[in-house]
Amino acid sequence: MFEATTILAYRSDDCAVIGGDGQVTFGNAVLKGNATKIRTLYNGKVLAGFAGSTADAFNLFDMFEGFLQSRKGDLLKAVIEFSKAWRKDKVLRRLEAMMIVLNNDHIFILSGNGDVVEPEDGEIAAIGSGGNFAISAARALARHSKMEPKALVEESLRIAADLCIYTNHNIKTLELKR
Secondary structure, three states: OOOOOEEEEEEOOOEEEEEEOOOEEEOOEEEEOOOOOEEEEOOOOEEEEEEOOHHHHHHHHHHHHHHHHHOOOOHHHHHHHHHHHHHHOOOHHHOOOEEEEEOOOOEEEEEOOOOEEOOOOOOEEEEEOOHHHHHHHHHHHHHHOOOOHHHHHHHHHHHHHHHOOOOOOOOEEEEEEO
16 A cells, blocks of 8 residues: 555546546655646546656656557557566566556556456546545445536545545546547
8 A cells, every 4th residue: 555645547438537636745744735646648548647656657657658659559458568567677566656547448457566457347446545535435426426427536536635644635637538
């Protein structure tokens, strides 16, 4: 578990949304409150979020985008090849980091251990120190409300921020419409 952030992804029939908070911590101190830990990749067709070191995030995002480019945007093929490369690289595999990548058809959680996990329901995934709080809130809201996906992600992250000391209320989201 990373004392780093909260990233939440949600995929519906109509769109895909990713959101993250802005808190960057170092030990028991907040260094920054407005960091951006999510981004679009592959000409805006893939969303990605990162939990772990900020410097590592830039390298891993760039590396993953290279795999997307070489696989012509095929997310499934890109995550498998990226995961193999991440796991084999002696430096990268030591990173304490995780990523969520998604498009309108899939969500994947990736780690340096070689993990490629597609959530059982294929709709909701979360990483980071507040991930369990965010995914719990998102599942409840998805089952018991008619919230739009973007609003559902934002509210779930606000709930996580109320509970997790490593997550703040400076929430950013990105969305892909079908």
